Amino acid sequence: MAPSPADPNYNQPGKGNGFGITALVLGIVAVVFSIIPILGFIAFILGPLAVIFGIIGLTRKYTKKGTSVTGLILGVVSVIVAIIVTSIVAAAANSVSESLNKEHTIQYVVTTTGPAQVTYWNGSGSSNEDITSEWKKELTTTGFDFTTLSVSGDYTAESSVSCEIFVDGVSVSKNTGAGTGAHASCSGSSSSK
Template sequence: MSDQTPRPEASAELDPQDRHVPEGRNPDGESHAGRAAGGNAAPQQGAAQDIYTRYPQLSGHDYAAGPPQPMGLAIAALVIGIVSFMEAAVPIVGVASFLIGPLAIVFGIIALRKKQKKPMAITGIVLGAAGMIIAAIVSVMVVYFANQIIGAHTVRYVVTSDGPATVAYFNGSETVREQISGNWEKDISYTGLPYASVSVDSPGTAAVGCHIQMDGSSATTNSGTGQVDCVSGNMQFWRR
């Protein structure tokens, strides 16, 4: 009579009482493929790390640090500030600094609030403000000198002559000629540049002379025979 008692199926795992090693496994129960993979992982990682150490440009972007920090407003503030500062000292052109200077300041403040490049933003703010200040100083100086130079002027021409002569003088807009028989004076007033001129032309060898007073001050004097010229600007203004 045969034994019908069921027998347990043979296990593929290693029997601690049986030192027989199943095919494809080592005595510790680890497959050969797993050991091979584990054994090669460390050398491969070491090789990759060595390559990145020698050639850091191959490592790519550090994604752990997040996306690059934006700095468009900071750059705009810096560029506009530089332009405002450089053109501020140029007469007339520097007036544009009153327009672009505030833009540099506004962009710089917004960039600081958005935590963009702080050095760029601050430099743009400083240059924009400095450009506005310099432009204001230059504009005041230009207006002052313009009022001093291009304004109302009074001129007195004095001519001396021993005989008949021809006088040519500038009346503020054109040259006027007059015939004189002896000494001659002329007062004129005009608005424009401080320029005055008079010439005396006498036939023969007569003694002649000329004198110009500009805005109440003696400007120039000349004398001679036959022909003399006197030309002057506002000498009183240039002596200030």
């Protein structure tokens, strides 16, 4: 009797898997881009492509499956990481936007026991005023604003002067001075509180 022909696939090494390699490469690139803010959107494209190529690679007969499985997993992971990173960046951007557009009340308070000159400055400009007793000024500003306040007593007589800056009702700077030509200065910002 004649020997039976051997199965051509018997003891043959598995063929390479082009779809699996493609899935693996796309998955690796997608994971790298998924952790980079702003560029993470690329992972939303490459991640699903890695999943698709991974599934195709898994369905092919007589091929190695390791690269397909790894590419598929990396594709899924990259999309999940991209969603998390994008959410964090969006929340941070929203928080910064809210703080930059938040309205703040700045109040200047000056006391003196004699004639004095008050100078105050903020992002909208500066102003000088002559005073002889307690003085208050309130401003409303939006976003980040730096401000300074100074009071100088008369140089011909002894006096005591003080200044204080409040931002949204919270004291952010306070100073006093006494003597001839007494001087006190304060500074702060809308983010000082």
